Amino acid sequence: MFHVKHDPTVPAAAEQLFGDRLDLAVRYVEHLASTGVEWGLIGPREIPRLWERHVLNCAVVAELVPQDVLVLDVGSGAGLPGLPLALCRPDLRVVLVEPLLRRVEWLDLVVDDLGLDAVQVRRARAEEVVGELTAPVVTARAVAPLDRLARWGLPLLEPGGALLAVKGRTAEQEVTATAAGVRRAGGVSTEVLTLGSQLLDEATTVVRVRVGAARPSVATSRPRARRAARR
Numbered sequence: 727m728f729h730v731k732h733d734p735t736v737p738a739a740a741e742q743l744f745g746d747r748l749d750l751a752v753r754y755v756e757h758l759a760s761t762g763v764e765w766g767l768i769g770p771r772e773i774p775r776l777w778e779r780h781v782l783n784c785a786v787v788a789e790l791v792p793q794d795v796l797v798l799d800v801g802s803g804a805g806l807p808g809l810p811l812a813l814c815r816p817d818l819r820v821v822l823v824e825p826l827l828r829r830v831e832w833l834d835l836v837v838d839d840l841g842l843d844a845v846q847v848r849r850a851r852a853e854e855v856v857g858e859l860t861a862p863v864v865t866a867r868a869v870a871p872l873d874r875l876a877r878w879g880l881p882l883l884e885p886g887g888a889l890l891a892v893k894g895r896t897a898e899q900e901v902t903a904t905a906a907g908v909r910r911a912g913g914v915s916t917e918v919l920t921l922g923s924q925l926l927d928e929a930t931t932v933v934r935v936r937v938g939a940a941r942p943s944v945a946t947s948r949p950r951a952r953r954a955a956r957r
């Protein structure tokens with residue numbers, strides 16, 4: 727059995743990002759280090775870097791999220807980035823969309839334990855909630871290559887909304903390689919952004935893909951409806 731001890735030291739950046747909700751963030755990290763590892767949601771080798779590499783790295787994405795909106799976090803796994811966002815931004819409502827039962831059960835346990843009334847857990851694949859859930863912001867980390875993520879995530883966005891994909895250092899190359907697929911999926915602009923460089927040892931890279939402010943209506947996007955309209 728592989729045991730790594732959880733270091734209870736809280737980084738200064740965590741105090742800055744979570745403010746008066748720091749206690750809740752600490753409890754979330756304790757969950758990741760204990761039940762998260764026991765339930766197989768996070769590898770034991772991640773324990774020494776839970777704050778830097780996971781929780782803080784995700785929390786800095788908050789600066790891209792407007793006030794008082796709904797956020798859909800697709801492929802949430804152990805709640806990343808959805809739970810750090812909900813913890814540092816109590817104005818947000820967050821739905822964690824995750825298909826795997828064990829992960830959903832763990833997320834329910836943690837959300838209940840932290841008393842996060844503004845967070846819901848939805849057991850589903852992103853594709854299954856299209857038409858049911860829509861939001862101005864969809865987030866994802868380590869879920870799929872950008873073009874596939876765009877196919878899953880962009881249909882969940884309201885007009886003018888943005889998909890925020892937390893990516894690694896090769897984000898620029900991925901954006902170039904997947905540009906055509908992202909456009910086909912409805913992306914009208916794609917930017918690579920660096921966040922948290924003042925706070926973190928390693929800044930977070932986010933790819934922001936926006937959809938257009940107006941979507942074609944059903945009537946004008948279907949050839950048969952267009953023909954009927956011309957008559």
Ligand SMILES: C[S@@+](CC[C@H](N)C(=O)[O-])C[C@H]1O[C@@H](n2cnc3c(N)ncnc32)[C@H](O)[C@@H]1O
Nearest residue numbers: 800801802803804806825826851852867868869
């Ligand atoms: C590698 S994990 C990443 C989890 C978390 N976002 C993180 O950064 O630690 C990928 C997650 O995406 C979920 N997933 C895979 N396909 C999905 C889909 N079509 N819709 C929503 N979630 C999906 C998996 O069940 C898994 O929990």
